[in-house]
Amino acid sequence: MSEPLLKVTGLKKYFPIRAGIFGKEVGQVKAVDDVSFEIRQGETLGIVGESGCGKSTTGRSLMRLIEPTEGEVFFEGKNVTKMSKEELRKARRDIQMVFQDPYASLNPRHNIQKILEEPLRVHGIGDAKERKEKVAKLLNIVGLSSYHAQRYPHQFSGGQRQRIGIARALMTNPKLIIADEPVSALDVSIQAQVLNLMKDLQEELKLTYIFIAHDLGVVRHISDRVGVMYLGKMVELANSEQLYEKPLHPYTQALLAAVPVPDPDFKRETELLKGDIPSPSNPPSGCTFHTRCPFKMDHCSKEIPMLVEVEPGHSVACHLYKDGLNNDNNFAKTEG
Amino acid sequence: MTSMTPELNPKSSKAKARSPFQDSLRTFRKSKLAVIGTIIVVFFILLAIFGPLIAPQGINEQNFKLKLQSPSSEFWFGTDVFGRDIFSRVVLGSRLSLMVGFASVAISIIVGSILGILAGYYGRWVDTIISRFFDILLAFPSILLAIAIVTALGPSLFNALLAIAIVNVPNFGRLIRSKVLSIKEEEFITAAKAIGMKDSRILFTHVLPNSMTPIIVQGTLAIATAIIEAAALGFLGLGAQAPAPEWGKMLSDARVYLVNAPWTMIFPGLAIMLTVLGFNLMGDGLRDAFDPKMKN
Numbered sequence: 001m002s003e004p005l006l007k008v009t010g011l012k013k014y015f016p017i018r019a020g021i022f023g024k025e026v027g028q029v030k031a032v033d034d035v036s037f038e039i040r041q042g043e044t045l046g047i048v049g050e051s052g053c054g055k056s057t058t059g060r061s062l063m064r065l066i067e068p069t070e071g072e073v074f075f076e077g078k079n080v081t082k083m084s085k086e087e088l089r090k091a092r093r094d095i096q097m098v099f100q101d102p103y104a105s106l107n108p109r110h111n112i113q114k115i116l117e118e119p120l121r122v123h124g125i126g127d128a129k130e131r132k133e134k135v136a137k138l139l140n141i142v143g144l145s146s147y148h149a150q151r152y153p154h155q156f157s158g159g160q161r162q163r164i165g166i167a168r169a170l171m172t173n174p175k176l177i178i179a180d181e182p183v184s185a186l187d188v189s190i191q192a193q194v195l196n197l198m199k200d201l202q203e204e205l206k207l208t209y210i211f212i213a214h215d216l217g218v219v220r221h222i223s224d225r226v227g228v229m230y231l232g233k234m235v236e237l238a239n240s241e242q243l244y245e246k247p248l249h250p251y252t253q254a255l256l257a258a259v260p261v262p263d264p265d266f267k268r269e270t271e272l273l274k275g276d277i278p279s280p281s282n283p284p285s286g287c288t289f290h291t292r293c294p295f296k297m298d299h300c301s302k303e304i305p306m307l308v309e310v311e312p313g314h315s316v317a318c319h320l321y322k323d324g325l326n327n328d329n330n331f332a333k334t335e336g
Numbered sequence: 337m338t339s340m341t342p343e344l345n346p347k348s349s350k351a352k353a354r355s356p357f358q359d360s361l362r363t364f365r366k367s368k369l370a371v372i373g374t375i376i377v378v379f380f381i382l383l384a385i386f387g388p389l390i391a392p393q394g395i396n397e398q399n400f401k402l403k404l405q406s407p408s409s410e411f412w413f414g415t416d417v418f419g420r421d422i423f424s425r426v427v428l429g430s431r432l433s434l435m436v437g438f439a440s441v442a443i444s445i446i447v448g449s450i451l452g453i454l455a456g457y458y459g460r461w462v463d464t465i466i467s468r469f470f471d472i473l474l475a476f477p478s479i480l481l482a483i484a485i486v487t488a489l490g491p492s493l494f495n496a497l498l499a500i501a502i503v504n505v506p507n508f509g510r511l512i513r514s515k516v517l518s519i520k521e522e523e524f525i526t527a528a529k530a531i532g533m534k535d536s537r538i539l540f541t542h543v544l545p546n547s548m549t550p551i552i553v554q555g556t557l558a559i560a561t562a563i564i565e566a567a568a569l570g571f572l573g574l575g576a577q578a579p580a581p582e583w584g585k586m587l588s589d590a591r592v593y594l595v596n597a598p599w600t601m602i603f604p605g606l607a608i609m610l611t612v613l614g615f616n617l618m619g620d621g622l623r624d625a626f627d628p629k630m631k632n
Contacts, residue, residue, distance in 0.1 A: 065530060091532075097530040099527055105524050105527045107524045118533070122534075
């Protein structure tokens with residue numbers, strides 16, 4: 001297999017908790033705790049998890065919008081985490097981002113022409129005429145018209161704004177796009193449009209996506225591989241099909257079981273998760289999921305499970321699979 | 337692949353693309369008081385510009401035979417104790433008052449903005465130092481601080497202007513700082529960083545333009561205050577010096593004749609009141625127009 005486009009090893013982001021007038025550090029929030037993965041050219045990696053599990057922080061740390069505490073990120077073999085400010089600025093031409101809130105991510109005082117031109121200006125690409133043409137071209141690509149360029153963000157709907165956000169991310173012909181919950185602020189009907197647009201663009205422009213979301217259905221629709229995060233850790237990473245057909249980690253199983261079924265008579269076979277996600281400033285010992293896990297064993301609270309590949313293309317961090325995948329495992333069947 | 341795209345209603349494509357600023361301007365024009373304020377302000381600005389053409393006499397043409405004349409067709413506002421035409425002096429005095437108002441506020445906005453942006457954007461110890469400096473300035477009553485500064489520098493109109501500017505710096509600085517603090521967390525700033533924009537460029541293309549509206553509002557209101565403060569310093573003999581036709585100074589010179597020749601005091605006083613009222617009405621109108629919460 002060829003060199004991966006992006007390789008992340010041991011990524012950590014701890015936010016300090018400060019207290020008192022001198023801002024003494026009294027603790028840490030482990031937002032991202034030792035996450036590693038790879039992405040190949042042209043594929044889509046979905047990252048899912050509850051709110052506060054560190055998925056957005058992971059996305060932002062990759063671009064160093066949030067400075068990671070530890071770990072390394074290699075983009076096309078170059079170490080992003082060791083780049084100087086100026087090198088990083090130039091590298092951002094190849095890694096772009098689509099944001100969650102299409103209302104907040106566009107400057108309300110700039111018209112669309114100015115918003116879309118900005119990446120080109122920043123990187124000194126093209127002259128005024130070429131920039132204008134490129135803006136018109138991309139507006140067409142994302143399904144808007146060139147006359148929209150003179151308008152202001154408040155004159156567009158949420159879905160249209162998100163298209164503008166996507167167009168902005170495409171202006172510099174990037175190789176990798178990190179989409180941070182790009183559809184969660186949109187109506188369901190608009191979600192499908194934007195997702196299909198992103199899929200079409202991927203085929204056409206050979207893009208690679210990291211797709212962050214909390215909606216499993218959305219992720220399934222667009223991803224080749226999916227990583228599930230819980231409390232800053234990646235607990236399961238598998239091909240999309242494998243993950244949805246045969247989830248291994250108890251947390252993934254619970255997540256999938258919680259997906260609403262459009263049938264009022266439907267009775268759930270598995271219990272939904274109880275309790276809240278524990279505080280990431282004081283995570284449980286051992287496996288962080290043991291406080292809510294229905295299959296908890298004695299050593300779960302003592303030993304931290306590692307993410308290991310239990311079958312080709314399917315990794316999971318759970319003590320249940322310490323000895324590899326056992327097909328008689330009673331609990332693989334309980335999944336609903 | 338654009339086939340499934342919801343197209344905008346073609347009719348709406350003719351709708352004019354209005355920036356948020358133009359929207360606010362429309363709201364502003366609908367407010368009667370704001371328009372009246374603007375008319376007053378424009379009137380005084382024109383008076384200041386064309387003063388020498390309007391005023392029938394110079395500022396210091398004395399005629400002791402005609403001293404303390406009451407208002408008449410020849411001397412519209414009467415004459416003062418040196419027989420100078422008060423109308424001419426009030427008209428030409430508008431130049432001094434407006435100059436002090438605009439210049440001192442301009443200085444405070446520039447200095448305050450730079451300090452406020454530095455404090456807000458860079459935070460940490462930069463913020464601590466600048467914010468404490470503002471706190472110290474604000475700990476003094478403003479007119480007292482202005483008097484202290486003028487006394488130290490020596491009484492003159494320019495020093496009064498400088499003193500008023502210094503006194504107003506922390507107001508603008510704090511305003512900009514708080515605005516920058518909130519804007520810096522906006523997602524479009526993160527987006528600009530993600531694009532690969534430099535910090536300095538983000539400051540000037542994204543942060544600063546989005547912080548400007550409260551500054552415009554506060555600035556208009558501050559001009560009114562600055563004019564009053566300049567008049568107060570003039571009244572105390574710390575601002576403009578004789579024979580400058582500064583309104584505050586004219587009030588102070590005229591107070592002895594209040595009973596016998598009230599016009600020597602009424603007209604400069606009215607001029608101060610009207611200008612300040614104009615700027616306040618305009619400032620209030622601007623605030624209503626720019627504040628999104630005031631929109632229906």
